[in-house]
Amino acid sequence: MEKTSAETSLTIDLNTNPGETPIVKDGYQWRKYGQKITRDNPSPRAYYKCSFAPSCPVKKKVQRSVNDSTLLVATYEGQHNHHHPSRAEISVALPPGINAASSPGGSSPRVECLGSSKAHVDLTDPMICNKIQSAIVEQMASSLTRNSSFTAALAAAITGRILDDQDVSEENDDSISNSRILSL
DNA sequence: CGAATTTGACCCGCGC
DNA sequence: GCGCGGGTCAAATTCG
Numbered sequence: 001m002e003k004t005s006a007e008t009s010l011t012i013d014l015n016t017n018p019g020e021t022p023i024v025k026d027g028y029q030w031r032k033y034g035q036k037i038t039r040d041n042p043s044p045r046a047y048y049k050c051s052f053a054p055s056c057p058v059k060k061k062v063q064r065s066v067n068d069s070t071l072l073v074a075t076y077e078g079q080h081n082h083h084h085p086s087r088a089e090i091s092v093a094l095p096p097g098i099n100a101a102s103s104p105g106g107s108s109p110r111v112e113c114l115g116s117s118k119a120h121v122d123l124t125d126p127m128i129c130n131k132i133q134s135a136i137v138e139q140m141a142s143s144l145t146r147n148s149s150f151t152a153a154l155a156a157a158i159t160g161r162i163l164d165d166q167d168v169s170e171e172n173d174d175s176i177s178n179s180r181i182l183s184l
Numbered sequence: 185c186g187a188a189t190t191t192g193a194c195c196c197g198c199g200c
Numbered sequence: 201g202c203g204c205g206g207g208t209c210a211a212a213t214t215c216g
Contacts, residue, residue: 033207033208033209034190034209038206039205045207
């Protein structure tokens, strides 16, 4: 199911705990409007809409991976027509059992870096910002268990501070422990 | 009391 | 033309 549309469609994989309710927060408010069990995937697929702005055309589909039930696949379609409800609050809700579980079987979480992950990104571009917003979730998910400073840099990038302030390595270095909510 | 979530039904598009 | 699958809407229920 790969439609080569010009729309912004981004698919990210997350490590989640099977049985836990997969909630992926990327700074926006999502309202669940449907759920369907597809034939390709025994796992139910959830459909979300951006609830912050009714006019926002962005849709989000979330379902578990066929190969790995621990992998959560979120597909974003469209772009946000509005600003972030709270840019300073980018949070990732991770199950308490999450870890860098090295998936045995070749289905390792795929990491796709949109542009330079820890470099300066043009957040002035709405599309880039949008993609980063989405990709940030996965970045954080994998970074949380590896490099906290990396997450801090990404978090700073979201807030747009990286645009001016290049020194972000001294900001948060202990505020990010494991699966916690980032409050910048 | 209000907002969000859940579940079932309905509609649309595609393939056979 | 019929059947299947995917996606969306709407009403009911539950939680905060």
